[in-house]
Structures are given as C-alpha cells and as structure tokens.
Amino acid sequence: MKTMNNAVIETRPQFVLERSDFNRLIEILHEKGYQVLGPRLRDGAIVYDELESGGDLPAGWTDEQDGGTYRLKKRNDEAIFGYAVGPHSWKKFLHPPQVRLWKARRKDLKIEVAQEEQPVSKKAFIGVRSCELHAIAIQDRVFLQGPYQDPFYKLRRQNAFIVAVNCGQAGGTCFCVSMRTGPKVTDGFDLSLTEVLEDVRHYFVVESGTELGAEVLAALPHNAANEKEKTSAEEVVKNTAAHMGRAMDITDIKGLLYRNYEHPRWENVAARCLTCGNCTMVCPTCFCMTVEDTTDLEGEHAERWQKWDSCFTTDFSYIHGGSVRSTAKARYRQWMTHKLATWIDQFGISGCVGCGRCITWCPVGIDLTEETAAIRGSEAPGRKEDPHGNGNT
Amino acid sequence: MTHPMVPRLWWITRRRRETHDTFTVELKPSNGSSEFRFAPGQFNMLYIWGAGEVAISISGDPNAPGSLIHTIRSVGAVTRLMQKLKSGDEVGVRGPFGSCWPIEQAVSGDVIFVAGGVGLAPLRPAIYHVLAQRKRYQRVVLLYGTRAPADILYARELERWRARFDAQVRVTVDHAAGGWMGSVGVVTHLIARARFDPARTTAMICGPEVMMRFTAMELEKRGVPAKNMHISMERNMKCALGLCGHCQYGPSFICKDGPVFSYERLKPLLAIREV
Numbered sequence: 148m149k150t151m152n153n154a155v156i157e158t159r160p161q162f163v164l165e166r167s168d169f170n171r172l173i174e175i176l177h178e179k180g181y182q183v184l185g186p187r188l189r190d191g192a193i194v195y196d197e198l199e200s201g202g203d204l205p206a207g208w209t210d211e212q213d214g215g216t217y218r219l220k221k222r223n224d225e226a227i228f229g230y231a232v233g234p235h236s237w238k239k240f241l242h243p244p245q246v247r248l249w250k251a252r253r254k255d256l257k258i259e260v261a262q263e264e265q266p267v268s269k270k271a272f273i274g275v276r277s278c279e280l281h282a283i284a285i286q287d288r289v290f291l292q293g294p295y296q297d298p299f300y301k302l303r304r305q306n307a308f309i310v311a312v313n314c315g316q317a318g319g320t321c322f323c324v325s326m327r328t329g330p331k332v333t334d335g336f337d338l339s340l341t342e343v344l345e346d347v348r349h350y351f352v353v354e355s356g357t358e359l360g361a362e363v364l365a366a367l368p369h370n371a372a373n374e375k376e377k378t379s380a381e382e383v384v385k386n387t388a389a390h391m392g393r394a395m396d397i398t399d400i401k402g403l404l405y406r407n408y409e410h411p412r413w414e415n416v417a418a419r420c421l422t423c424g425n426c427t428m429v430c431p432t433c434f435c436m437t438v439e440d441t442t443d444l445e446g447e448h449a450e451r452w453q454k455w456d457s458c459f460t461t462d463f464s465y466i467h468g469g470s471v472r473s474t475a476k477a478r479y480r481q482w483m484t485h486k487l488a489t490w491i492d493q494f495g496i497s498g499c500v501g502c503g504r505c506i507t508w509c510p511v512g513i514d515l516t517e518e519t520a521a522i523r524g525s526e527a528p529g530r531k532e533d534p535h536g537n538g539n540t
Numbered sequence: 541m542t543h544p545m546v547p548r549l550w551w552i553t554r555r556r557r558e559t560h561d562t563f564t565v566e567l568k569p570s571n572g573s574s575e576f577r578f579a580p581g582q583f584n585m586l587y588i589w590g591a592g593e594v595a596i597s598i599s600g601d602p603n604a605p606g607s608l609i610h611t612i613r614s615v616g617a618v619t620r621l622m623q624k625l626k627s628g629d630e631v632g633v634r635g636p637f638g639s640c641w642p643i644e645q646a647v648s649g650d651v652i653f654v655a656g657g658v659g660l661a662p663l664r665p666a667i668y669h670v671l672a673q674r675k676r677y678q679r680v681v682l683l684y685g686t687r688a689p690a691d692i693l694y695a696r697e698l699e700r701w702r703a704r705f706d707a708q709v710r711v712t713v714d715h716a717a718g719g720w721m722g723s724v725g726v727v728t729h730l731i732a733r734a735r736f737d738p739a740r741t742t743a744m745i746c747g748p749e750v751m752m753r754f755t756a757m758e759l760e761k762r763g764v765p766a767k768n769m770h771i772s773m774e775r776n777m778k779c780a781l782g783l784c785g786h787c788q789y790g791p792s793f794i795c796k797d798g799p800v801f802s803y804e805r806l807k808p809l810l811a812i813r814e815v
C-alpha cells in the first residue's frame with residue numbers, strides 16, 4: 148500500500164514497454180496470485196471488472212461525455228486507455244457496496260457474535276487515473292486516519308496493486324486540473340503508465356512507485372526510455388490538461404458555500420434534482436453507508452451488514468418520526484456542501500477530485516461546476532457571514 | 541483485529557418503568573469482568589437481537605462504574621422492541637462514544653442544568669458528578685420541563701435533589717390537569733427566577749433542538765457567554781465511529797465531535813433549517 152503525500156516528487160526512472168508486451172503484465176500479475184481488475188466494455192459503457200487477459204481491454208474505444216450523457220465511440224487507433232472514467236470507480240472493490248461485518252447465534256438467550264473472516268484476496272487494478280488515486284487517498288483518510296479505523300478496508304487496501312495511467316484524453320465532464328488532482332499521476336501507485344501512440348509504434352512509458360512495482364516491471368520486457376520517448380509521454384499529459392471538459396473556480400470555495408446556505412440557487416437546483424442518488428453512487432469519494440441488522444425466521448442467527456447509502460434518501464437523516472432533510476433543497480445542499488466545503492474541515496482535503504462522474508451520470512445533467520459558479524456569480528452582497536466562523540481556507 | 545462494529549454482550553440485571561414510554565435498564569457485562577468507565581454526556585450503541593442498533597446516552601453515575609445504566613424512550617422501531625426487554629436478556633453494547641459535558645471547565649463557578657423531557661437522562665451523570673463534588677462548584681441550578689406531570693423522569697430523584705439546601709431545583713410542565721400544584725409553562729420561563737451569576741455560569745442544556753435553542757437565547761439575554769453554554773445534539777447514527785456519514789451536522793460529526801458541543805460553535809447553524 149502506498150499513500151499519497153505532499154513530499155517533493157523526485158523524478159523516477161522511466162522505462163518503455165511495447166504494446167506487444169503489454170498483455171504480459173496481466174499474466175505476471177495473475178502468476179503472482181492477483182485477481183486482475185480493469186476497464187472492459189459492458190452494457191454500453193466502460194466499467195471495471197475482472198480481466199482474463201489483455202484482450203479484454205477496450206482497445207480502440209473511447210467515450211463521449213456531457214451532463215447526463217455517456218456514449219461509446221470507435222477510435223481511429225487502437226489505444227487501450229483512450230477514454231475517461233466510466234460509471235464505476237475502484238471504490239466498488241476497496242469499499243464494496245455491501246459487506247457482512249459479523250454473524251451471531253443465539254441459543255437459550257445467550258448470544259455469540261463471530262466477526263466475519265476477511266479472505267485476504269490480492270487485487271490488481273489496471274488503469275487507475277490520477278483523480279482516482281486522489282479519491283483512494285481521500286477514502287484512506289476517512290477509513291484509516293480517524294479515531295476509528297475500518298480494519299476490513301485496511302486489509303483490502305494493503306492487498307491492492309495499483310497500475311496507474313496518465314490520461315491521454317480528457318472526458319467532457321473532467322475537471323481534475325481545477326481540483327489539482329490530475330491528469331498527471333504523481334504518487335500512490337505501484338506502476339504508472341503513459342500510453343503513446345505514434346504512426347507506426349504503440350508503447351507505454353512506465354515508472355514504478357514501489358518495490359513491488361519494480362519487481363513486476365523487472366519481469367516484463369522493458370528498456371530505459373530515451374529523451375524522445377520521455378518527451379512524447381509528457382506531451383500526452385500536457386495535451387490532456389489543456390483539454391479539460393469542465394472547470395471550477397475553487398477560490399475560497401469553503402467560505403463561499405458556508406456563507407450561502409440560504410442562497411436561492413438551492414431552490415433552483417432542487418426543482419431539477421430527482422434525488423435519485425446516482426451522483427453519490429458513482430462518486431469515487433462518497434463513503435456513506437448504512438448498517439443493517441437481520442435475523443433468520445427462526446430467530447437463531449443474526450447478521451450485520453454495511454451497505455452503501457446516499458444522503459439523497461429521506462431515510463438518511465430520519466430521526467424521531469421525521470427526516471431532518473425532508474426537502475430536495477436540503478439534500479442537494481448537504482451533498483454539494485459536503486463534497487466541496489465541510490469535507491475540508493472534516494478531513495483536511497476537498498471531497499471532490501473533479502472526475503465528472505456525478506455530472507455525466509446525473510439523469511438530468513445537474514453539474515456542480517455550474518451550480519458553484521451560479522452561487523459565486525450571484526452571492527448576495529449582504530450575505531458575508533459564515534455560520535461556522537472559519538470560512539477562510 | 542476486532543472490527544469496531546462488533547458489540548460486547550451485556551445482560552440486563554434490572555429494568556424499571558419510568559413513564560408510559562420511558563424505561564431504565566441496568567446492565568452487567570456477560571463475561572463477568574470489566575467496569576464501564578465513561579464521561580458524563582457520552583453514549584453507547586445498544587444492539588437488540590436481530591432488530592438493530594441505536595445510540596442511547598449513558599444515564600448512570602460516572603463514579604459507580606460497576607454497572608451501566610441507560611434510560612430509553614421508545615420512539616422508533618428498535619427502541620419499541622427494547623421496551624420488551626427484561627432482566628436476564630442479553631444486549632450488545634458498543635461504546636462509550638463522543639464528547640462530554642464540561643464538568644471540569646465549570647469548577648469554581650455556578651452551574652445551571654436545563655433539561656427538557658427525556659433530555660434529563662444524558663444530563664444525569666453530570667448532575668450526579670456535580671452533586672457528589674458539590675464543594676468544587678458555587679451555585680447549582682437544575683431546571684426541568686416536560687409535557688405533563690406523568691412524564692416527569694426520575695421523579696423521586698428530583699424530589700430528593702429539590703430537598704437539598706445547596707441546589708435550586710425547579711420543575712415545570714407544559715400542561716396539567718387538576719392536582720398539579722407546580723408550575724405550568726415552558727422551561728425557559730424558569731430561568732428568570734433562578735439565581736446565578738451569569739458571567740461565571742456554565743450551562744448544560746439537553747432536550748429537543750428548539751428547546752435548547754430558546755434556552756440558550758434566554759441565558760444569553762441574562763448574560764451567560766455563548767462559549768459557556770453546552771448543548772447535546774442528536775442525529776441519525778449508524779456507526780458512531782465517524783464512518784457512516786449519517787450524523788453530519790455541517791462540518792461536525794455528532795458521534796465524534798459531539799454529542800456535546802459548545803453553543804458558540806453551533807449557534808449560527810442552529811438558525812438554518814434542515815442542515
């Protein structure tokens with residue numbers, strides 16, 4: 148496991164892996180006992196799922212994304228990472244949608260609780276984008292750095308091998324440049340790749356971020372990268388950075404939202420929001436969950452599960468016969484204010500990495516970059532008081 | 541490593557009815573061992589077989605850790621089932637969690653407790669503590685308001701406290717039929733008649749959110765500084781570990797930053813609806 152830090156990034160040695168040798172990477176990871184997970188085509192989208200071989204990767208495909216729209220398209224080359232992020236994130240493996248926490252038996256009114264045994268399964272993630280590495284680092288803060296840790300998350304995290312990819316193309320809803328989370332991968336990976344497509348040659352510039360990464364790289368046919376190859380790789384990321392689909396002004400974003408709990412824009416967005424919760428499900432940092440306790444019909448066995456939950460349900464804030472956030476306005480405000488403002492006070496970092504998923508997968512195309520801009524553009528002049536008294540970021 | 545969602549088992553040694561919908565249970569650890577140390581104001585997650593878990597404040601004496609005491613009002617699906625608990629039954633306990641009442645900060649000054657309804661239960665450990673160490677505090681005031689005479693919680697204890705010469709204890713009800721000779725009206729009305737030195741008073745307030753807000757506003761009018769007032773917040777809570785996200789209140793998590801907060805910190809948020 149490697150966590151993100153703010154230390155100075157030293158330049159790592161770069162190597163070249165030819166496309167024709169790429170599929171070996173997946174074979175080696177299989178040989179090392181990893182379940183290999185990565186992008187593949189399924190139901191009209193590029194999702195993260197098990198890869199049997201390199202042949203499962205969506206070679207030659209790309210996506211077109213906009214508010215409420217996602218469409219697959221053929222590329223005119225054979226790039227295997229030539230698309231942006233899809234509806235899935237690595238959250239589904241590190242913080243799965245449902246986890247059983249324990250089972251219990253009751254006999255003669257005596258209860259016995261047995262903690263769930265966590266099978267140690269090694270998972271390799273292929274094609275983790277920079278925004279996603281940041282999202283993983285954010286969930287690390289939530290699950291591993293508070294007063295209580297989630298030991299199951301820790302186990303899954305420790306057993307993950309991360310192959311990162313520098314994005315070769317920005318999606319229509321991407322804004323990682325604004326959030327300072329991409330597109331260049333800087334830290335938190337075992338191996339990182341930049342895919343370079345030239346007229347006659349298709350190769351990857353590779354760096355290793357950990358000893359384990361170096362070990363895997365050593366088992367692959369590779370050469371030291373020459374200056375030209377390094378420059379080509381650098382150009383790929385620069386070009387991506389210059390073509391972000393969206394942008395968000397994050398200047399004093401915390402203060403802005405803290406001052407504007409009562410902004411009329413919340414009513415405006417509430418009139419459009421279906422409170423379906425899609426945005427929370429696709430978001431790679433949203434971590435909220437509920438706890439369910441069940442028993443069998445005989446009442447002899449009980450189980451406890453944790454399951455993803457969404458702040459868009461009325462149940463989420465239900466207490467003493469009512470929901471605290473009964474209106475769509477209150478729920479959308481909670482979600483966006485959490486992502487962009489309160490998260491900073493809670494975890495010392497923004498809860499948004501600019502991946503754009505919530506924009507693409509919102510059925511009505513609600514776009515938080517637009518919503519924040521609307522609030523910023525029409526802040527009532529008198530409304531400068533911050534209810535938390537600490538609006539300055 | 542034990543997952544922090546795994547409860548320890550305790551069995552009920554006593555169960556007492558308090559009012560028509562409120563009851564108190566006393567618990568001992570099933571494995572016979574340990575004491576239960578907690579700070580006044582903290583809470584536990586109580587699990588009832590198969591049905592679920594709820595956050596319940598600890599309402600026993602912090603200086604008598606041999607048993608664990610919870611007063612529960614049956615208002616939801618889980619607490620309604622808990623009402624059927626009887627001695628000998630086992631429950632799961634996780635805790636103690638959260639922040640506590642400022643009993644040390646209050647030393648050498650006046651202390652005012654203001655409770656509404658079942659809000660007296662989370663305050664009781666602090667009241668026990670202050671009365672046990674009475675000499676360390678100046679004036680002690682307890683103001684309690686509830687719906688009707690039949691809803692008065694810990695009535696016998698209130699009578700005992702009221703009989704003391706070193707505490708001002710007043711009880712009021714929202715409405716009463718004949719036979720009630722005490723005061724009628726909201727608890728904030730009792731503040732005017734209480735004697736305390738506002739500038740050096742620590743207030744600990746617990747009850748429904750509106751009641752806490754109006755009480756704090758009233759005390760502020762009397763001159764009690766906002767930073768000396770503390771309130772105990774309640775929100776939906778699933779884990780008590782800061783991991784489930786349910787109990788967020790602006791930037792705070794009620795479970796780990798609260799439940800007891802300084803009024804000064806929450807005052808601006810309390811004025812906004814549906815946060």
Ligand code: SF4
Pocket residue numbers: 426429430431432433486498499500501502503504505506
């Ligand atoms: S809030 Fe939206 S853009 Fe930000 S990380 Fe979550 S899904 Fe991505």
Ligand code: SF4
Pocket residue numbers: 419420421422423424425426427459505508509510511512513
């Ligand atoms: S913002 Fe969009 S995705 Fe999120 S709850 Fe509202 S309608 Fe659903």
